[in-house]
Amino acid sequence: MADLSNNDEAVAAAIEAPVAAGEPILQVRNLQKHFPLTQGILFKKQVGAVKAVDGVSFDLFQGETLGIVGESGCGKSTVAKLLMNLERATAGEVFYKGQDITKLSGRALKAVRRNIQMVFQDPYTSLNPRMTVGDIIGEPFDIHPEVAPKGDRRRKVQELLDVVGLNPEYINRYPHQFSGGQRQRIGIARGLALNPEIIICDEPVSALDVSVQAQVINLMGKLQDEFNLSYIFIAHDLSIVRHISDRVGVMYLGKMAEIGTDEQIYEHPTHPYTQALLSAVPVPDPEARAHRERIILTGDVPSPANPPSGCSFRTRCWKAQEKCSQEVPVLAIPQRFQGQDIPAAHSSACHFAEEKQVVPVS
Amino acid sequence: MSIIDKTAAVPAPRGGDHTGPLLEVKDLHVEFHTRDGVAKAVNGVNYSVNAGETLAVLGESGSGKSVTAQAIMGILDMPPGKIPQGEILFRGEDMLKMSEEERRKIRGRKIAMIFQDALSSLNPVLNVGYQLGEMFRVHHGMSKKDAKVKAIELMDKVKIPAAKARVDDYPHQFSGGMRQRIMIAMALALEPDLIIADEPTTALDVTVQAQVMDLLAELQQEYNMGLILITHDLGVVADVADKIAVMYAGRIVEQAPVHELYKRPAHPYTRGLLDSIPRLDQKGQELYAIKGLPPNLLKVPTGCAFNPRCPKADDICRTEIPALVPVTEQDGADLPGRKSACHFWKETIHG
Amino acid sequence: MPDVTKTATAVEDAVATPSVDASEPSAKQEKARSLWGDAWADLRRNPYFIVSSILIALLLLVSAWPGLFTSASPTAGDLVHHFLSKPELSKVGSPEWLGYDGQGRSVYARLIHGTRASVTVGIAVTAIVTIVGGFMGMIAGYFGGIVDTVLSRITDIFFGIPFLLGAMVVLQSFVERTVWVVVFALAFLGWTQITRVMRGAVITIKQADYVHAAKALGAGTTRILFKHILPNAMAPVIVVATIALGGYISAEATLSFLGLGLAAPTVSWGVDISAGVAQIRVAPHILLWPSIMLSLTVLAFIMLGEAVRNALDPKLR
Known part of the structure; x- marks a missing residue:
């Protein structure tokens, strides 16, 4: 047991260390998630598996935005859940600052969570309807009391509301009193509370109206500069992904x-x-x-x-x-x-890869 | 209406000797009586569609675009919905004055609707062949066997592979794109004159979206149908529409032929929308964002409903509701089919 | 074309515009409204709620302080008062108001003093059942897997026992059948209903994104269960429990009527109904008044449950 907790501390120390800009902060290697298909009521027998994520590898560099696009069912949202440790990977590793976080638990995992946060797709289900906005944004501080002393929390929450462009006086309101775009801002404020390094955004604007989408995208861009964040931006809208991403995976x-x-x-x-x-x-x-x-x-x-x-x-x-x-x-x-210095020389999983221009270059 | 004159290359409508537009909505109002007050969902909408023409109704949630369509179809829940005034002319006849029986004859037979969510629009316990065939059995009194043959024909028409083998399958056994095709087949069954498609591809993936929109356009041409396409997606509109009506807070704020609208919008809201969407073919800096939020229908701002969010808003915008007026060139020359409901449309379109 | 009307959602979309306006000045005018607060505002305007809560408040008052309503003893009979003597309906509140029973006891006094047994059984059984059943349902729903399988099978077994028959068997094994024995018998068999409701609610809620968000923040199981899942799963449980409360009261009366629940000298409506049946031809009032009281009480709780259901889930209307 003592040995284990020492290990936890070693991990915690490792993830405290900063990463220089342009260095990989997250390295995903051959990540897999297979959901078993079972039959039978009492004695469940596995009859197959849904290979939601089947060997995905990529790097995320400090300060950049990596877009992940794909159609529904391609596994992009499952990748988000795996990176957040909300699902356990079937195989593969996710190295955060050199530590494989897929096998962490307990204190070490909690420490990692401080630095990797998530913004969800649906602003209507991602906020607890029975909690006030202040409680929702303040919850991270309850869970990680070391981040903000108790007396300081209300002020911190109001600061966060201000940062995401909401009136700090809204602190006592409930989520259903806000529109979709405002709720998404609340979700972003919650994600920012612990001052994370990485934010994983799973379709953060797809549920919003066109005129509100631009507001939220601009906000996310502004926050990235302000807080030196690295984003993984998962979406099905290729135009939005292009707008916000430095690199893109399909x-x-x-x-x-x-x-x-x-x-x-x-x-x-x-x-x-x-x-x-x-x-x-x-x-x-x-x-x-x-x-x-x-x-x-x-x-x-x-x-x-x-x-x-x-x-x-x-x-x-x-x-x-x-x-x-x-x-x-x-x-x-x-x-x-290979060996050529042309834009077509990038990773592509096709036996017959060849360049074809489909988007008109302006 | 000048829009109508412009699309002259339209073949004569099938059946009937009516010569005007296929469908004309005149000064339509719809309100919902709720616990918190009266929500004015539609506040005086005018538009028209000809045979073979595609009208796109563009708007965000709460703009009243879907409610208008439901009023046309006669599937509005009343109460709480109410139509205090307006006319919906189908081939010159006001449908709001018809009896329920007469309306039912038009619904499905003359005007059909395609919904966004195909899965909840199909009955899960009946196979698709039965549901498609139902149209023929009920409306044409066909036998079960003949109706099934017809159903297979329809499924072929909307390019569902192996139609013969799949006719007995149930809705949940089809993918999203295939289900939307079944919905289209169902709408087409009685060869209606007008199809209203309410966000038909919003729930679909892009690659499937393109397939379904292509199919819809193809069939529209073949049957020379009028199509009202209700959507929030400026990209989809640009791909298929002939003319566009932009709605905001229950009103049409701009009307224009599709090329014109994208080239030079004559309403600050349209301009804002066009500037706020990221483009696939260009990587811009910061996006233009329309400030503020869509209006609360229980208390729409006085004057122009867009005034709290508008960069051009002046005192007059806060007091006077702008009428939908024809838009002209700088020298006063006619711009056929263009209208704008902005006090400052001249400044907006001509810089 | 199938007449699929999406109008319900259309109405929702039409009015589901945010209550917080874009314009900042109005920000202060609007108060924070919690979902519970909304439900309460809704309840207060519901006539069913008003009627049922007045009735229930009265019942609670009567069972707590029966002496406030009658000075007559429910057990002291005086054969001077014959049960065939006409009730004196004009003398409201007096011992002779509703007449006398076969042993010369005031029917009114027995009615007042019998309330306590019924209300105690109803409230105690509901409280036990909600706590035990709710806990079981929460554990089964949240942890799933083998825990769920085991707990669900146990629930199924208890659910399979006919409620009244089972209660009779349990009661048979007690010599002295006090109110608490009846409470035990009913709670022993009644918790499964709440377990099932709670389990279903928890399974739905644990998949909500706000639960994922809490996990992603590093929240522990206790926090997730009590801060996020329980407050959101409570609504259906409250509704079912309120309606069930009326059911427990009538179950107690049924058991007492059959001679298996409470028995004299305990004063209870069920006991009186049982006794009244014998004289139904000559003195129907002995049977009538406790029956009316029982029905009213059960009705009040069912009405309250329905009102609460409507307030908590406006979509059901």
């Missing part, structure tokens, strides 16, 4: 299909799925209607309980060949681009 059926800087992904995509996804995004410009090439994919996303062999995208891919059904493509810089 997920399909539990795997990362392509990852690179925003310029590499949006202007020089090499994975056919990324290309199709980008070409399908409606552009608010009727002039572009006529001369835009659209790749319309056939069919639907296969079930993650029974993914296709080889490349999981091959069933909807127009380039698919024999090789695609036999060999799982690895996420790496494609051979043909």
